[in-house]
Amino acid sequence: MSRKLTVVLLAMLVLIGAMSLKTVVVAHSDGSVIMANGGAPAPPTPWKNGGAPAPPTPWKNGGAPAPPTPWK
């Protein structure tokens, strides 16, 4: 039983380590993804259909400058 718990603990540690590493590596990411299988040329991601410019986020209504946050 303790061996199984050790495996669970190790698996969780590896997962945490991997996701931390990913966070560090993609910190300045432009949204592109890592593809590491074979030599095929990588196309754009499936949700980048067409070349249309991305619209502003829904909470940026109008062109008014954003005020400071309420708690400052």
Next chain:
Amino acid sequence: MPGPFEYFIWLSCTFLEIAVVVCALKKGTIRKYFLLNLYMATSVIVTAARFRVLTSHGFTSSEYIYLYYYSDALLTIFLYLALSSLYTHVFSELKAERYVRFGTLLLLAGTALFSYGVVHESTTKLISRFVVELSQNLYFVGLVLTYVLWAAILKLRETRTQLIQIVLSLGVYFSLFAADYALRNLYPSVSSLFISLLQVFGCFLPLAWAYTFWRIPEDARIVPSRLAVVPR
């Protein structure tokens, strides 16, 4: 649309993948490293499918895009399973196969759950986002697992040259992609150079494994003192 250079690299990479399976067959190690060879064989089949769709539908067609990313996730899962088989080889003397299998499935399930947690609020293309996210996360899990395996090899003073070479080349392969990705994002002005390098890096793993199966005998041992010495 890819140019002649991209096609040349792609073709070379595919030949090297075929060479891995052929070398393993010829040297009689295909059963021992079955999952590694299965990964390479699947990669060849996927390459054929990708080439067919690319030439018939085009580089930016949704058919090629979906095939590319969904097959990439499949290949990443196969590579992850191949990596877990290397764990089984390294820990074979400890009779830990059952625990390696349990850990492999647990980590795969954990990564899938984590990936779903990241994308579950997306309103569009949820499955595609999940597939790409899973592929990405599994890639980083594989990277960490390879380094952990290398530490275990040093700790257990593993001497099988073939196994050491396979694990080391896998570590270099994962690291090359991670370094390329980080540099691409750090220096966006030269990102096209790093993107074109990705295809070249893709040839490294089949080249290293083909060399290992062809040139290094199964019973070859490396002198332990030539590895970094880690006290038990």
